[in-house]
Amino acid sequence: MATENGDNNSNDHHGLKTCLVLGGRGFVGRVLVERLLRLGNWIVRIADYTQSPQLEPSELLLSEAFASGRASFFHVDVRNKPQIIKAMGGVSTVFYTESMASFPRDFFSCYTIIVQGAKNVVKACRECKVKHLIYNSSADVVFDGSRNICNGDESLPYPSNFENVVTDLKSQAEALILFANEVDGLLTCALRPCNVFGPGDIQLMPSLVNMAHSSWTKFIIGSSENMSDFTYVDNVAHAHICAEESLSSQMVSASGKVFFITNLEPMKVRDFVPLVLESFGYQRPIFNLPAWVIHYFCLLVKLMHMKLNSGKIERCMLIYDVAKLVSCTRTFSCSAAETHLGYSPVVSLEEGAALTVDSFSALAKDSPLRRYNDPDEPSKVDKLLGSGKVADILLWRDEKKTFICFLLLVLLYYWFFLSGRTFITSAAKLLLMIIVSLYGYRMLPAKIHRFTFPRVSSTCCEVSKVDMRNSFLAMTSMWNELCLVTRLLAQGEDWRTFLKVSAFLYLCKLIVPHFLTVAIAIALVLAFTLFFVYEQYEEDIDGMAKVVISSLRKTMISFARNLPMSLTSVLLDCEPLKEKKSS
Known part of the structure; x- marks a missing residue:
């Protein structure tokens, strides 16, 4: 393997161009290195903050390139200018992609890595007479976290307020690199990919899967019509190569400019998320939830677990990141990249999603829906509810059926408790309505125009002997239990039973005259929420x-x-x- 000592077998590679991929072991950097090696006309130097490349078994092409001398690795900290210069000697093109999985939380460390690092890279390029510098920026640098962007182009200014410190600093690094264009013969440009995903993703996909593990996939956060652009990582790497070819052809219109990079397939976020997560075994979201609810919920969890459990905070912040993603529309125009760089996606969004799902297949093992589909492993609450129709309704197995049942119970609650009538009057009017409806339905013809009215069978309202027997047995058992309790109280020997019955009757005395209506409403809501929440957590x-x-x-x-x-x-x-x- 070629390391910091230089390229092995250099005499065998005459006529090949040499490039440096800063952050070459990161998410975008790995794919870019592989595409450069496949082109066959590049000697690739990989620079990263890690001490060694740590190749994976699937990286056979890179392993062969190390052996043949077409690739070499350099340990580089962008805060250390001499290290950059050592890796950059004799290089014609530098691809600058940041490889850190997560930046430090303190501002000073972030500043030195992002902004000061960009300054060091620019100075090193000028000293080493590098011809081209291409910076992998982000579409987030024009997003303030709240306003929609519809088909935005490169004329969008930087916002006055950024959604986070890292985005603010990346915008400064981008500006520094663009400002260095045509200084000492250096041509620069920056690419702004939007919502990059793919195999090896460390942000978007883990955030979505963590959200799914937390059962937030049942909710559509924000407007269900929000649109967004997503970019497969291979297309981002391809855009870098297109940018280098454009700068090499000395097209002045490409140097010193920024270009948005997308898959050219903007889609509704509510369609993209299920496209990925349904393959992992998670269900499609069905409930709409305002984005501000997630915002304050995550802040509350952060305050509650600040000193207790940092893992909870990290998961909560991942959910918060996804909430920010889906709460606004963010679509961008790639017309400038198509015109000046000759860019067009090489992998479609659907194909990219399928490849991503295959690479993250291990994440589907812990899907909570697997126990729904596995009858041999019912949950505790499922057993408690009898593992029948009641369990299916209260655990939201069939959302439509559950919602209809909940709506009917709410209507009955209003009819009996909130209509202002007595219970007997309400029951009599309800029975009268049922009788009139059934009689009127029977009087309708079998078909009116294109609508058919199926007849109610004579056995529809019949109760089987088995059901009647079971009902009477249950009533008999309840009566016998009541008689047993009464006998124990009459003997005056079981103090526990006496205290239980006394406490129950006293609570009924307090609740029934004043709070019965409220108590039933609370019980109705809790029945459709507590069981579901308990099963999830x-x-x-x-x-x-x-x-x-x-x-x-x-x-x-x-x-x-x-x-x-x-x-x-x-x-x-x-x-x-x-x-x-x-x-």
Whole structure:
């Protein structure tokens, strides 16, 4: 493998151009290096902040290039100008792509890496007589985080307020590189790809999958009509090569300018997200949720976990990034890149999504929908609800059916509790409406124009003997339980049952006269939310419950120790009564 000592077998590569890919082990850099090697007319120097290239088994082409001397690796920190110059000697073109997975959180470190790093790269290019410098910027540098951009072009100015510090600093680095155009013979340009994705993605795809793991994929965040451009990573690498060819042909119109790079296939975000996530086993979003709700929810989670669990914060911020992505329209025109660079996508959006899904197939293993499709592994709440139709409705297995049931219950709640009538009057009017509707439906002809009205069969309202028997058995069991409780109370020996019944009746006394309507409304809402939420966060809720139960147990023990009579003696006094009753 060729390393910092230089290119091996250099005598065998006469006539080939030499380039340096800064950030060559990053997301875009890896694909760019591979495309340059496949072209066959480049000697590629790879510079990265990592100590060694750490090749993966799939990178056979790069491994062969290292062995033949067509590729070499240099450890370069862009904050260290001598390291850049050492890697840049004899190079005609520099492709500047940043490879860091995430930038430091403090402003000074970000500034030195992005802005000061760009200054060092420009100075090194001028000292080493580099001809072309192509900077991989971002379409985010013209986005303020709130305003829609529809078919934006290169005339868009930098916003007065950026959505984050990194974007602000990248805009400064971009401006520095463009300002260095035609100084000491150096020609520069910058590319602004929008929402880059593909195999090896470290931002967009992990954010979407983390959102799916958190069950946010059920929600359409912001307007469901928001459009956005997405760019497959191979197209970004191809655009860099087109830019180099354009600068080499001495087209003055390309140097010193910026170019938006997309797949030329803007689409609704609500269509792109399912295109990727449905292949992982996650369902299509169905509920609309305002973007500001996600904003404040993520801020609240960040405050709650600031000192407790940094992992929760990271996942929350990933969800917040996706929320920002889908909350606004961001589409850009590539006409300038098509005209001046000769750019056109080499991989379609659909094909790129399929290739991306294949590369991230391991992420589908933990999909929460797998247990829905696997009848052998029902969740705890599914077992609690009987694993039948009630479970399917309350757990939102079929969203349409669940919504219809919820709407019917809300209408019944309004009819009986909010209409201002008595319960008997409401029930009588409801039965009257049902009878009139059924009789009127029976009087309709079988077909009116193109509409047919199927007849209600005579057995539709019949109840089978088995169902009636089961209903009576359930009623009998309930009656027997009630009789047993009454007998225990009459004997005056079971204090636990007495306290339970007394507490229940006292709560009914407090709730029924004043809060029955509100209590039923709350129960209705909780029935359609708590079961679903528990199934999604079963492990987290069980862990919290264990902590609460353990704390309550410790509190009760501490309280019992401070009583005049120990709790143990009271329990022991109750044991003979139980034995006497059982005998």
